[in-house]
Amino acid sequence: MKLEHRIGQLLLIGLPGPQLDLMTRSMLQTIQPGGILLNTHNIEDAQQLVELTATIRSLIEVPPIIAVDQEGGRVDRLKEIYSPMPSADLFRASGDAAVAARMGEIASEALRTLGFNVNFAPVLDIASDDGANNGLKGRYLGSNLAEVVRLAGAYLEGLQHGGVVGVGKHFPGLGDCALHRVVQQDQCSLECGDRRARALPGLRRSLAAPLVAVQEHSHGIIA
Template identity: 40%
Template sequence: MPKPAPEVGAHFFIGIPGPDLDPPTRALLRTVRPGGVILFGRNVRTAARLARLTARLRDLLGEDLLVCLDHEGGRVNRLKDLTGAVPSAPQLAHLGDERFAREHGRLTGRLLREVGVNVNLAPVLDLWLRPGVDNSVPDRCWSHDPRAVARFADAFLRGMQSEGVLGCGKHFLGYGAADKDPHQVLPRVNRSARELEREDLRPYADLWDGGKGPLRMIMLSHAHLRAYHRGRLTPACVSPKLMGGILRQRLGFQGVTITDDLEMGAITRTMTVGEAAVGCLRNGVDLVLICHTAKAIREGHRAAFAAARKGRLTDRLLAESRARLAGLREDLAPAKAFSPRRWEALLGEIRRFAARVFARLPDRLKVMDARWGPIGEE
């Protein structure tokens, strides 16, 4: 008789459809029992309502639930309807002073913790390498220089984590050189192994620093890295060479890893969501991210459950992953009750900070889109 499957839901990070927990959403959460929930603009109405949603998620799934969103600044800001415009990474880097990046991180941490979010999928550690190519990251990169990326991202991360919100470096590895947007298709990166490991890896190495730096979590990209896979197209998240050889061995990273959204075209045009979820977990990834539809979430969860029962996901593999997740949770600050007065005061600080940054920028950098590069370069 086959043994009961270990709990696989703890390795899933899932999205929910709206600003409240309706009966179908509660049923999905009870079935999957995810280790984390990701929020988007569709989940946000008011700050008080968002804080109530995250509190109810913890009531249902436990106080140690990971609740995340993407709050980089600039174009990627899930709370933009509440905060207004906040500066992006390249806008902050253009000022040349990492104190602005640290303050942006500190204010971001306070903002997210106030509404019950304890993980931010930022900062971007990609290098700006493809001017004029919309691969979704040029207006999100700190710089083309690995040292500058490390310097500004380190300041942002330390500022944010000083307020009790954990960050996540992304998109491992070499994604700044990708030729297409992974939301649509599987992009390719044609950088050499030497370039990837000397340049693109540098910000991760500096921020990890053998475990002494602030980096505790890394998101793997969906790009195909030709330097490591010259035959079949292979997304980075299912690449043993990248995950085991580069991230765990060469970099020595012992923190938590998470995929990008498995519903992106880069994955769904390459394999099924179920195949991707199992492939990522077998590859040693700790958390699989499925952001949008209940159908895809159930498919991924069922596939992982079946793989665990059949021994394709081993007890040892999952136990090692759970240990890393437990270590991450030790760094979380406890949730706190929402305060309307504190929230309004914080919004005032954020808007004054944004105004100071924007006042220092040349006009051509005050509004950015995905075609623009950082540090005033076009």
């Protein structure tokens, strides 16, 4: 494998639109990225999405990660294709791990049908304050480690049983963050980040399904 392709394997990139124009095709063939993360602007309908993911695979020599954020609730990238999927706080309200596991299975089947093999879910942040004004409202599975582990583990098992890898997020944690009024981004203190970083080993040891990937903060400010 060429050196530039080996470097490309380290990259997870986005795409500009729902179709691959000549420039984007050339870019994929040149870079040979390790993965593609699709978002709402890449998704029109089921047929278009199946064709898009198949074309991506045809252009990248090493089978790529094809990922999406499909938590359900507020973060539902597939709402134009499938009936709305329930949010994490509904799993939490039910308190039933079997419900979380079944939703993982349903999400996995839906994602595999469309060509995805990785889902950036579930949220593993611990809700220290359910009323906190940040981007995670309604996306928490629990307010303590045991609650998050029980429901997230069940969801991950269901997801991975169907052949989709789940990615836990957000590291080192957004649960204690508040929305910065000026820049409209979540702002976290270093102390809060350290506390969440210390919680990660406990999550990893305790989850029933293996936690194989973790997403770092993508849009927060550490202050």
